Amino acid sequence: MELTAALRGQTIQNRVREVGINPNHWYPVAWAHQLPPGRVIPVVVWQQSIAVYRDTAGQVHAIEDACPHKGVELHLGEVHGDRLVCPYHGWEFDRSGQCVHIPYFPPDQKLPCATALSYPAQERYGIIWVFPGDPQLADSRPILEVPEYDDHNCLMIPITGVFNAHFSICNENTMDVFHGFLHKDLQGWFDPVLLNLQDSNSSVQANYRVSYKGTLSKFLGLSTNSDGVTTRNVSVHYQYPHYHSTMEGVSSLYLMRLPVGPNQTRSFSLLFLPKVRLPKWLLRAIKPVLVPLVLRFIFMPFLEQDVGMMESEQRTYQKDAKRRYVEVNPAIIALQRLILRQYEQFMQQSSQSNPANPASQPPFESWQDQSSNSSIEPLTVPHSGKGQ
Structure with a gap:
């Protein structure tokens, strides 16, 4: 179903910070190299x-x-x-x-x-x-498909994330392209626009348009116009419980989420860069050195900034779970609804299949949708002023 992409004030559903997972899916737990035979x-x-x-x-x-x-x-x-x-x-x-x-x-x-x-x-x-x-x-229940995994012409970068936050907070960070302001000192993106939004019983897909400028965009192989700014479409697809996001013609990211507990989440991600401007033979030869360098000096700084924000959200929530918040991105609201819906469906199915032994996850009261209409007018996301 296609949803409105207008940015309007909506109330965040705090219950999403309390619910458990739908366990009837495959979850990543470790990199394969961490488990040799006999271990x-x-x-x-x-x-x-x-x-x-x-x-x-x-x-x-x-x-x-x-x-x-x-x-x-x-x-x-x-x-x-x-x-x-x-x-x-x-x-x-x-x-x-x-x-x-x-x-x-x-x-x-x-x-x-x-x-x-x-x-x-x-x-x-x-x-x-x-x-x-x-x-x-x-x-x-299939595992998320990763067709680029066997493409040796791509530069594949494995990324591990550890977050002291509920998985809903982490998922919202991944869906939220409007936080480019956070990364302004790292030449992050700016002027984001939500183009369209679709959801179903098990997925949410948001398409954004963002702009880039600087040496990082040149490294990623982005073409630029006369003022050095390039604009690309970014697609973020959440197929419960994992993500696949793409930057038009530049990158493909598969983010596999592991909810550990109410206050901790991990992720196992595979980032593919198909447009690294190096000869294929040279790329294959230097991959063992290039991958850790790109990870450490380019992508980890972004992730570390995100971790700080997610863990700050969690700390504030734990201090006052009744505090009310306002969200303007309808993709976040759709994501919250999906997380609540998946958990509620699992709890209902578990109770019906074995009423004498209900599921061990903590219950929550049945969630009801709230209208997305509000008196707040659509917002314009301001340019950061620094030309990231």
Whole structure:
């Protein structure tokens, strides 16, 4: 459905800062290189502690990070073949979480019924993914497609983000192209315009027009007019729970979101720059050196500024959860509605499928839409005055 792109004052739904995730999606938990064969690592997906390990054959598995015997964290254990071994008493668990061996039991003694919850897990795009919801839905929920991943002519830059903020705050930052003012000292964008906005039950797409000026735009291969300013369209597509954004003819960013808990979020991003002005043979040769340099000196400064703003939002919210805020970007309002809707749908489905054991995520009262109409007139975003 196409929504109005007019900038009008609207009230932010504070409840979006309290809700949990819809777990019936694939979530990234680690870079694949962090999990060599025979290693186990601890991860958390929305307050669910999970031990993720790669067996000696290279397959990835995930089970609850708590031994059903004593509750010891299984990520402290060892990998034996395709089994995870508890460090305390040596109990062995297969990839389904079932206890299959206790070292001090006689061979003919029946094992106790001891099972740790297991999760579907896989490796794709150099990332380890876990499905924390109903495992029967895992095969029907695709992972975000990244067609550029196998294009060796692109410069791929992996980016890790850690934010002490609720995932809704982080998602709004990604959708919000109007905060170029924050990055003015880094030659960020200016004069943003929201061109159009569309949403559905599971996605929000906003298209913006922004301007750039300076050495950074030249590095990115942007053509410029006589005054050194170039204008590009930027598309930001949120397909719950992850993002894909593009800058017209310049870059493609896939941002995979990991909500850790109410006050912490991580992200695993893949940025592709197809227009780096270097010969292909030279690009391939210098990638190992160029990627960390571009990441450290160009993109991380932007991310660090964003982190400061997101964490400031979270701190203020925690001081007073009833404080009211006004938003003028309809893309943010559409995003909030989507996050609330996905969570509410999951909670309703969980209650219907198992009313005796409702979902473990905290409930919230049913959200109702508010009119986007207001007496506030459409706003014009001012030029920063510095020609970023």
